Each structure stands twice: as structure tokens, then as C-alpha cells.
Amino acid sequence: MECVFGMVGKGFALVVADTSAVNSILVHKSNEDKIMVLDSHKLMGASGEAGDRAQFTEYVQKNVSLYQFRNGIPLTTKAAANFMRGELATALRKNPYMVNIVLAGYDKETGPSLYFIDYIATLHKVDKAAFGYGSYFSLAMMDRHYRPDMTVDEAIHLADQCIEEIRSRLVVAPQNFVIKIVDKDGAREHSWRRTTKD
Amino acid sequence: MARYDRAITVFSPDGHLFQVEYALEAVRKGNAAVGVRGTDTIVLGVEKKSTVKLQDSRSVRKIVNLDDHIALACAGLKADARVLINKARIECQSHRLTVEDPVTVEYITRYIAGLQQKYTQSGGVRPFGLSTLIVGFDPYTGIPALYQTDPSGTFSAWKANATGRNSNSMREFLEKNYKETSGQETIKLAIRALLEVVESGGKNIEVAVMTKEGLRQLEEAEIDAVVAEIEAEKAAAEAAKKGPAKET
Numbered sequence: 212m213e214c215v216f217g218m219v220g221k222g223f224a225l226v227v228a229d230t231s232a233v234n235s236i237l238v239h240k241s242n243e244d245k246i247m248v249l250d251s252h253k254l255m256g257a258s259g260e261a262g263d264r265a266q267f268t269e270y271v272q273k274n275v276s277l278y279q280f281r282n283g284i285p286l287t288t289k290a291a292a293n294f295m296r297g298e299l300a301t302a303l304r305k306n307p308y309m310v311n312i313v314l315a316g317y318d319k320e321t322g323p324s325l326y327f328i329d330y331i332a333t334l335h336k337v338d339k340a341a342f343g344y345g346s347y348f349s350l351a352m353m354d355r356h357y358r359p360d361m362t363v364d365e366a367i368h369l370a371d372q373c374i375e376e377i378r379s380r381l382v383v384a385p386q387n388f389v390i391k392i393v394d395k396d397g398a399r400e401h402s403w404r405r406t407t408k409d
Numbered sequence: 410m411a412r413y414d415r416a417i418t419v420f421s422p423d424g425h426l427f428q429v430e431y432a433l434e435a436v437r438k439g440n441a442a443v444g445v446r447g448t449d450t451i452v453l454g455v456e457k458k459s460t461v462k463l464q465d466s467r468s469v470r471k472i473v474n475l476d477d478h479i480a481l482a483c484a485g486l487k488a489d490a491r492v493l494i495n496k497a498r499i500e501c502q503s504h505r506l507t508v509e510d511p512v513t514v515e516y517i518t519r520y521i522a523g524l525q526q527k528y529t530q531s532g533g534v535r536p537f538g539l540s541t542l543i544v545g546f547d548p549y550t551g552i553p554a555l556y557q558t559d560p561s562g563t564f565s566a567w568k569a570n571a572t573g574r575n576s577n578s579m580r581e582f583l584e585k586n587y588k589e590t591s592g593q594e595t596i597k598l599a600i601r602a603l604l605e606v607v608e609s610g611g612k613n614i615e616v617a618v619m620t621k622e623g624l625r626q627l628e629e630a631e632i633d634a635v636v637a638e639i640e641a642e643k644a645a646a647e648a649a650k651k652g653p654a655k656e657t
Contacts, residue, residue: 273502280474280498 212383213258214345215245216373217313217325218353219338221360223394224315224323225401226256227370229345229385241386241407249275250285253316254391254398258342259330260309267308271295288316292326292334300332307331311342317393348380349373363392367401374404418529418536428536429529432485432560435538436572439484440471443579443602444542445569445587446555447595451544451619453482454603456574459613472617472626476501478545479517480617480624484573485539485560493537497521514545518556518564526562536560540572544619551621569598575606593635596627600635 212233217226232243246256247268255271257264274294279285286294292314302308307330314326327333327340339353352373361369370390378384388404418428441456455471472482475497483490500520504512512520521541529536540559547554557572558564569587571579579602590598596618603614616627 269506273506276505277498277502280476280501281495283470 212345212381212385213245213343214341214349214377214381214385214388215256215258215311215313215343216341216346216349216353216370217256217315217339218357218361218366218369219315219323219325219359220366221362222317222323223363223366223392224254224317224325225366225370225390225392226254226313226315227374227388227390228256228258230387230389230403231385232261238386244389246389246391247272248391248398249291249314249316250279251397252285252318252393253288253291253314254393256313256315256391258311263308264310267298267310268312271298287318287321288314288324288326289318289321289336291316292328292336295328296332296334299328299330303332313340313342315393315398317395317398319395323394344381345373345377345385348376352376371404378406416530416532417534426529426561429561432536432538433540436485436540436560437574437576439486439539439573441571441573441575441579441603441606442471442482442484442542443569443571443583443599444482444544444555444557444567445583445590445595445599445602446544446553446567448589448591449553449620450592450595451546451553451555452595452599452616453480453542453544453619454599454614454616455482455484456603456607457613457615459608470626471615472624474624475517475543476511476545477623478511478548478619479514479543480545480619481541481543482617483539483541484576486537487539489537490539490541493521493524493539493541496524511548513547513549514543514554514556515566517545518543518558522558522562522564524562525558525560529560529562542570542572546619546621553619569602571602578605579603597635597639600632601639604636604639 215228226246228245230243231241232239246254249255249272257268275286309330311330312328317323325337327335327337339357341349356369374388386407390401392401418426421427443454445452453472475481501512525537528534543556555567556564557570569583582602582605607613616632618625
């Protein structure tokens with residue numbers, strides 16, 4: 212019942228993810244951070260098999276760092292997205308990674324961007340994206356209320372509406388959510404939405 | 410194909426590895442490089458040839474980052490350096506991936522030295538023709554470290570060291586003048602050592618400073634300012650020597 216969604220606003224991009232780590236009917240923990248900070252200006256929200264998620268996201272992050280040391284400049288968001296898609300595609304017919312990713316980034320030249328990358332290596336550049344059962348509700352809410360060039364407050368309000376919808380309509384809704392934002396000042400955690408303390 | 414398996418580095422009758430010693434010769438012909446360890450700063454300085462007027466100097470970075478907290482300068486064959494640096498950078502990230510911790514300076518030095526040694530004991534390859542100066546802060550204890558490796562694959566830690574052209578003169582100078590320094594004093598000591606063998610001027614030396622915050626390459630203007638300070642101190646010392654003699 213993992214929920215990850217994101218959207219692009221005016222000069223920033225937002226990624227929201229639930230923070231539950233679940234095995235069958237047991238909740239291991241409800242403060243698992245699934246949005247990895249790839250580098251100073253990139254966020255990667257990942258959902259799916261926990262082991263694959265950790266393995267793949269850490270691998271991508273280290274390769275992004277390596278690129279930066281080798282070339283003296285960071286990867287663009289588009290390049291990082293395509294690198295990820297390539298890795299997923301290569302592994303797909305042998306040993307697929309069961310991870311779905313929402314990649315948000317800010318580049319000085321092109322501004323904020325959001326990429327939808329699913330486990331069978333689909334890559335789409337989008338304004339809003341969502342994965343999991345929660346996507347039925349968050350995508351519908353975003354389709355109804357999303358406008359291009361929203362302010363941070365408006366986007367957070369929309370994210371809250373999505374979380375509210377997920378909480379009320381999804382049969383086993385996650386307890387807590389984390390919101391992370393990336394803009395010209397970098398990628399950072401914005402806030403949490405908790406119903407339980409961990 | 411079997412012909413290329415024969416080792417290039419073989420023992421001589423009196424126990425020398427000539428290929429390794431020739432590699433050390435290549436290092437001795439390379440540009441001068443110096444490293445000085447302070448209490449909170451480590452400085453790397455490298456000689457820059459000023460004869461290349463049309464070259465874009467930004468594309469020739471002689472002091473490089475291996476990771477956020479580790480930097481390397483070298484003397485010798487620069488193309489060999491590129492290969493070693495690339496492998497070291499991969500190892501830094503690989504270490505972070507497998508154990509979720511950054512490398513220590515000693516670990517990455519041991520890795521680079523191990524690579525250099527491998528090429529003295531393999532078929533059909535020659536040793537790397539460079540010595541490296543590796544600096545960094547231990548990510549856990551915050552203690553600064555300076556290490557040197559050479560083509561034979563040996564490595565050791567130093568308070569200050571020099572390699573490349575005229576390294577003996579620089580090392581003598583450092584042995585005479587080394588003391589525990591910090592911040593700007595460490596930078597001055599490193600540049601003073603380099604100036605022993607390099608023509609004066611900011612455009613002939615490249616200096617980088619490693620602090621806990623990371624690696625910072627000094628601008629030409631900054632280097633010129635320190636050089637001017639050093640020259641002024643030298644002139645004052647000369648004048649003081651001559652002064653008392655005139656009075657008699």
C-alpha cells in the first residue's frame with residue numbers, strides 16, 4: 212500500500228512519500244525515508260520491494276556522485292533519469308528491480324522537472340506523477356486541482372488534499388507521510404504528516 | 410599471444426627491479442609537487458609550466474578530488490595518473506556503497522599503492538610512472554593526513570613531503586623549516602617550499618587547500634599575495650643580515 216507522488220510548481224518540484232515499512236500484516240516501522248536525496252538538487256522518491264529499492268537507489272546515488280567527481284559538474288536531472296531508465300532496462304530481462312521512482316530535480320538552465328520511471332523502465336517527463344494504490348486517489352485529486360506554476364503553499368495544500376483523500380479512502384492507508392522539496396536552493400525535507408509517533 | 414605474458418618487471422641479478430627504478434626516474438622528471446600537513450589544514454602545491462600560452466589552463470587540473478574529503482596531487486606521467494585517479498574515484502564510491510561509510514585516507518592510499526604494486530608483478534604491463542601525494546581528513550576522527558605512494562607500490566604517512574623535479578631540495582627545505590602550523594601558515598610553508606625550485610609567481614604554481622569543509626583551489630591572485638608576502642619576508646631577513654655588518 213505504498214504511496215509516492217510528486218508535482219512541479221513555480222521554480223520547484225515536490226515529492227511526497229509514505230513512510231511505512233511493511234511485511235505482510237506487520238508494520239516494521241512508520242518512519243522509513245523513501246525519498247533519497249541524490250545530490251544537491253535532485254530528489255528520488257522510490258516505492259516497491261524494500262531490498263530492490265535500497266539497492267537500486269543507493270547504486271544510482273553513488274554513480275551520480277562518481278559522475279560529478281569525474282567531470283567536475285553534476286548530472287542534469289534528465290541525464291540522471293535516463294541513466295536510471297537504462298539501468299532498469301538492462302536488468303529487466305534478467306533480474307528486474309521491482310522499484311517505481313518519481314525523480315524531481317532542479318537545473319539552473321531548465322528549472323524544475325519531474326520524471327516518472329516505473330519498474331519496467333518506462334520513462335516519462337511529467338508535471339504530476341504517482342505510484343501505488345494511492346495513485347488512484349492522488350492522481351484524481353491532482354487532475355482536478357493542479358495548475359501549472361503553483362506556489363509552494365498552493366502545492367503543499369494540494370499535497371495535503373491528496374494525503375487526506377488517501378487516508379480516508381484507501382483501506383490500509385499508511386500512517387505517516389514525508390514531503391520533500393527541491394528548488395534553486397537545493398533539495399531538502401519540507402515536513403511530515405504524522406498520525407502515529409515512531 | 411603467449412609472448413606477451415612475459416613479465417616486463419623482472420629481478421636483476423643484484424636484486425633490483427629496473428623497471429620500477431626507471432619509473433622513479435620518470436617521476437623525477439615530472440613537475441614538482443609538495444604537500445604539507447597542518448593541524449587543521451593540509452596544503453598541496455604543484456608546479457605549473459608557464460610556456461604553454463595558448464592552452465586553456467582550466468582543462469589541466471593537477472590537484473584533483475577523489476571524494477568530498479580526499480584530494481590527490483601527483484608527479485610523473487599524467488596519462489597514467491588519469492587511470493589511477495579514475496580507479497580511485499570508483500573505489501571511493503564503491504566503498505561508500507558497500508559499507509555506507511566514506512573511505513579513510515589510509516584506505517584509499519593503500520588501494521592506490523596496491524594498484525601500483527600489481528603492475529610491478531603482472532605479465533606484459535609496465536609500472537605506473539607516477540608518485541602521488543594523497544591528503545584528507547579522517548571522516549570519523551577529523552585528524553588530517555598526508556600520504557605518499559610511489560611506482561613500487563610502497564606508501565607511508567608524512568608531515569610534509571615533496572615529489573617530482575628537485576624534490577630533494579624541497580624536502581631538505583621542509584626538514585629544516587617544518588613546524589606544526591595551521592591555516593594560512595601552512596599555505597605559506599608549502600608555497601615557500603615550492604618557490605625553492607620554481608620560478609616566482611602565481612601563474613607558475615597551483616595550490617589547493619584541504620580543510621574539514623572540503624578542497625579549495627586558490628586563485629592566482631591569492632597565490633600572488635602569499636608569494637609577495639614571502640618575498641617581503643625574505644628581503645627583510647636579507648636586510649637584517651646585512652645591517653649589523655655595516656655598523657663595524
